Structure formats: C-alpha cells, structure tokens
Amino acid sequence: MSKGILYDATLCIGCKQCEQACAAENGLPYDDKIAEQEVTSAHKYTVVLTKDEKFMRRLCMNCDDPACASVCPVGALKKTALGPVTYDKSRCMGCRYCMAACPFGVPKYEWEKAVPGVRKCIMCSKRVAEGKPTACAEVCPTGATKFGDRDELLEEARKRIHDNPGKYVPHIFGESEVGGTSVMLLSSIPFNLFAYRIDLTERALPMYTYQVLSRIPDFVPLFGTLLGGVYWITHRREEVAQAEAGEKQRKGGGQ
Amino acid sequence: MTVPRMRFTFWKAVFLFIMAAGIYATYLRFVRGLGASTNLSDQFPWGLWIGFDVMCGVMLAAGGFTLTAAVEIFNIKRFHSIVRPTILTAFLGYLLVCAALMYDLGLPWNIWHPLVMRNPHSVMFEVAYCVMFYTTVLALEFSPIVLEHFQLHRALKIVRSLMVVFVILGVLLSTLHQSSLGTLYLIMPNKLHPFWYSPLLPVFFFLSAIAVGLAMTIFESSMSSKYFGRELELDVLIDLGRALVVVLALYGILRFEDLYHRGALTRIVTSSYEQRFFLLEIFLSVIAPLSLLLVRRVRESAQGLYLAAILTLLGFITNRLNITITGVESAAGARYTPKWTEVMITAMFVALGFAIFGLVARYLPIFPEEKAHIPARREPAFGEIAVPLHAGD
Numbered sequence: 274m275s276k277g278i279l280y281d282a283t284l285c286i287g288c289k290q291c292e293q294a295c296a297a298e299n300g301l302p303y304d305d306k307i308a309e310q311e312v313t314s315a316h317k318y319t320v321v322l323t324k325d326e327k328f329m330r331r332l333c334m335n336c337d338d339p340a341c342a343s344v345c346p347v348g349a350l351k352k353t354a355l356g357p358v359t360y361d362k363s364r365c366m367g368c369r370y371c372m373a374a375c376p377f378g379v380p381k382y383e384w385e386k387a388v389p390g391v392r393k394c395i396m397c398s399k400r401v402a403e404g405k406p407t408a409c410a411e412v413c414p415t416g417a418t419k420f421g422d423r424d425e426l427l428e429e430a431r432k433r434i435h436d437n438p439g440k441y442v443p444h445i446f447g448e449s450e451v452g453g454t455s456v457m458l459l460s461s462i463p464f465n466l467f468a469y470r471i472d473l474t475e476r477a478l479p480m481y482t483y484q485v486l487s488r489i490p491d492f493v494p495l496f497g498t499l500l501g502g503v504y505w506i507t508h509r510r511e512e513v514a515q516a517e518a519g520e521k522q523r524k525g526g527g528q
Numbered sequence: 529m530t531v532p533r534m535r536f537t538f539w540k541a542v543f544l545f546i547m548a549a550g551i552y553a554t555y556l557r558f559v560r561g562l563g564a565s566t567n568l569s570d571q572f573p574w575g576l577w578i579g580f581d582v583m584c585g586v587m588l589a590a591g592g593f594t595l596t597a598a599v600e601i602f603n604i605k606r607f608h609s610i611v612r613p614t615i616l617t618a619f620l621g622y623l624l625v626c627a628a629l630m631y632d633l634g635l636p637w638n639i640w641h642p643l644v645m646r647n648p649h650s651v652m653f654e655v656a657y658c659v660m661f662y663t664t665v666l667a668l669e670f671s672p673i674v675l676e677h678f679q680l681h682r683a684l685k686i687v688r689s690l691m692v693v694f695v696i697l698g699v700l701l702s703t704l705h706q707s708s709l710g711t712l713y714l715i716m717p718n719k720l721h722p723f724w725y726s727p728l729l730p731v732f733f734f735l736s737a738i739a740v741g742l743a744m745t746i747f748e749s750s751m752s753s754k755y756f757g758r759e760l761e762l763d764v765l766i767d768l769g770r771a772l773v774v775v776l777a778l779y780g781i782l783r784f785e786d787l788y789h790r791g792a793l794t795r796i797v798t799s800s801y802e803q804r805f806f807l808l809e810i811f812l813s814v815i816a817p818l819s820l821l822l823v824r825r826v827r828e829s830a831q832g833l834y835l836a837a838i839l840t841l842l843g844f845i846t847n848r849l850n851i852t853i854t855g856v857e858s859a860a861g862a863r864y865t866p867k868w869t870e871v872m873i874t875a876m877f878v879a880l881g882f883a884i885f886g887l888v889a890r891y892l893p894i895f896p897e898e899k900a901h902i903p904a905r906r907e908p909a910f911g912e913i914a915v916p917l918h919a920g921d
Contacts, residue, residue: 314570340715346653347638347645366641367634370652372573374715378860381570382634384563389634468861473718481714482651485730489654493700500601500696507603 277423452477550876579852581628592618594741658705813843
C-alpha cells in the first residue's frame, strides 16, 4: 500500500515544528535564522509559508510517477513502492536534469560543496520502511500534517471538503497534478498564492518523453535499413555504369 | 604582405589571452566548486555550459553526419573533397563537448556511471550512449586520415572496407541524439515557454542540425580558403547553399505550422521578454538567411554564402540558448546571465576548437587530392554575375 502525506493548511498554526523535526531527522542545522528562511534549499527540505495568517507547506511532492526519477540517467532517484522518492548520491554524476525537470522546483543542489549532491525531502523513506510516520507528521501538534495510506488520506480529504462547504478551495492539490503525488494539500485560499502552479498538466510527465523514447527500438532497424538501402541503390547505379563502360570499351576494342 | 602577418599575431594574442583566462577559470571551477565559479542556482541549474558547450557544440558538429550521409550513402560525389574537414570538425566538436561536460557535471569523475547504472527511460541516458558511440564512430571515420599520413596500408584497407558500416551507424546515432537533445525538454511542458515547447521539439532539433551541418560546412570551407590559402570550391558551396534553402524553408514552415496549431501565433505580436528573443531567433535562423539565399546573385557568390551561413549559425545558436535559458526564465522566476568564469571556459573551448582544427589541418591530409583535378579558378566577387557552374553536370 502506497503511503502519503495530507497537509491541511486550515489546521496549521505555523509553529514550524515540522521544519525542525525534518532538520533533525536529516541531520541538518536548524536555528532561528534558518526558521526565517521561506524557501526550501539544500539545508532546508521543508518550509512553512505564511501569508495573511494563512499557512502552507512546501516539501517534495513525492510524485507517483516522478519526472526526476524518470530523467535520471543513472537511476540515482527512485520511486519506492511505499511512496517516497529516494536519492542515492553514490550513483549521481551531477547532471542536474532532475532539477531542470521537476515541475515543483524541488531538488536543490549543494553548489558550494566540492563533492556536491542533490538534496530534497525523501519522505523519511527509512522511517516509512520501518512502518513509522514521517518526522514532520509525527511532530505535528494539530494534525495538519497527517501520514497514512494515500488512498485513505485522499478519501479523508474529499470528505473534509464535502463536509465543510466553503471552507476549502474545492481542490486537492496532488490528487491528479502530474499524474498524482504522494503528498496532498488542502487550503482555504488558492494554491497559486503560495507559488504552487495551478496550471500543471494531469498527465504523468515521464509519458511526454516515453512516447518518443519508446519508438527508438522500432526506429533503429527501419532507418538503418533505409540508409543501407539508399547506399545499395545509389552505388548499384555506379556499378552498372562502370560495367557498361567496360563492355563498351571491350566491344570498341574488338571491332 | 604585412597585413595577414599582423592578423596572425593578433589572433595569437587573443588565443593566448582566452587560454590564460580559461585556465584560471578552470582552476576556480575545480577548486572552489560550481557555486563560486558559476551563476547557476537552484532556480537555474543549467546555464551556458549546457546551453552552448553541449547543446550548440553537438549541433555545430552536425556537418559530420550530414556530409558523410550525402557522400557515402547518397553517393553525391561532388561533395567528396569537403567531407574530411567536416569529419574533423565533428570529431573535435564531440571531444570538446565531452571535455566541457566534465566542467558542468557536479561529480565529473562519475561520468562513466551510465555504463553500469542504466535508466533507459531517461533521455539523458540515451544521449549519453549515443554521444559515446558516435564519438567512437567519428574516431573511426577520422582514422583513415591518420593511417594515410603514417602509411599504414593494411589498417587503412580494413577501415575503408568497413567505412559504409561506420557511416550508417554514424548517421543513425546522430539522428537519434541530435533529436534527443530536443526530447530532453519534452518533460517540461509547464516550464519551457510556449514559443519553444512543442511535441515537435525532436523534429526541430534534427532539422536544425542538418541546416547547421550545411551552414557549418560552408563556414569552414570559407574559413579554410581564407586562412589556409586553400582554394574555394564555390560550385560545391553553391550546392550546399541550395540544400540549406530547402532545409531552412522546411524548418521555417514547420515552426510556423506548429505555432499555429498550438494557438501560439498571437504571442508573436504580443510584446514580451520572450517575444523579443523569439523574433531575433527567427530572423537570424530563418528569415535573414532564406532572404539572402533566395537571391541568385547572393547564393552564387562566396561572400553571400559565407554571410548566410554565419547568420544561420547565429540563428540556431540563439535557438538553443533560447530553449535552455530564455525559455525557462519565467518558470524559474529568475534571470540568468553567465559569470565571467563560465564565459571564459566556453570561449576557451571555442578557441581550442579553432586552434586544434588549424594544427590538424596543417599536419594531416585534411584537404586531399583536390588540387590535382580542380584548376584554380577566381571566385566571382559579390555582385558579379556568376558564371553558370553546372554546365557540364
């Protein structure tokens, strides 16, 4: 069963304990200065944004069919069956295609390091594998960040919207964006106010490239044969011309 | 005769300056890291090194597969004398692309990883394999030049007997990865600006690679005649110019149709940051060279062809930079201008390309046999009525 996170912004009080727990879980520094930073970065995998007393979290959406994992030439990024999209630095060569491809701008880079790697929320893959909730969900005092089975969380999100007419933007962000994500968001104000793109396609992004890449195995023998065939024909004419010229000469010589 | 001598020392000085700055920039890149040596950021992970060194580098090396296909596969014999310089350009181009990639990769010592850690769903993986195999094929296509020089007749015979196989492989691999550089961007439908994001990106990249291959061949033949005192094969270049007209026209029409069907045409007349770069690109890559080449007097003059070729090259360089930089700036919410270190390293690779080409051309038989059967002919100046050159064809 695939796990997920449901973040309900209407329950959030902006205490930022999720930020702190995330930093601790991932061995990252955390202090008041870092708490003030309103962007995710190589040292801050999640952030609680504030806008007019409303809150919103940013973290890796852990897509069901992630663009980052699809584009990674060496398979350093992987979608696990449990939900988390993990990163293995020992495979990475640092091409940063994952960063270019991510529709949410999630993967960050250790630009200042001599041996840099990609940094992002990996939905506490170790904890999840042990059957524990993510650090952010476990610490959340109000239940705004809830961990569970994605299907159940989705059902609950639908119920919350249904049972509280007018309270929510009638949209579960992550239900179908780029084919669905393990992290889902509920909010009382439009998601784009927190720089979430609301024009994202509902198609899984890897399909855009797969529809081209998948044709290559068919294309190679066809195009190879075509090229070989053209060569065969264009050079055959030459052989014929040569043979004819030779024959003419012989005839000419014989008479 | 003092003028060319001075010019030589001037370019030498420029070359030495670029190399010195490039070497210092190299030191900064590998000692201080990507953060200190580039303007790349989390919003802008790909900059000039991907946009120019890799995207344009591979594109500018497209003359290799275009011309070998024309000569070896389509058996167009009159292009034979200009195949070798294009193979040299391509081989050099790919070596430089690989070298430049080592600067851009965060962990360059892991560049071999795709050999053992495979993700066939990744376009980058496919490009990596194609570039790797194609560089090998180019080395083999180039090898006769070296073998000839050292008179290794047996090896030469073996390579020559397999040349068709190499050429077909080379055209196949080039078709795949030239187009795949466009496919790289298919996964960014919400990031790349609608001027450039199109399901036809792979087709555009392939067609423009052919156009650039032809333009680059005209460019380097013109340069060779200027700087190596090599006589210009104007009749050959005129044919390349004609081919360029056809490819550019096809490309232009397809770009227009694509914008039309995606409902993006109105953006052309709506003022925006992207619009200005788009108009510049289309003017340089399609409108200007086509207008020039459609005039017979221009098409059949050395200077006219040279100018049209340079415009085409600049146009498609603009195209690649628009896709890698201009087209993603809005989505990134950030502007990107390369740092001096990025510019100098790119300049260093361009300078190295010119310098190594010059050296190889001097010591290896790059321009073979042509002097024997083509009598020296004065090229008609721009504006002069051209003599019909194909009377005998």
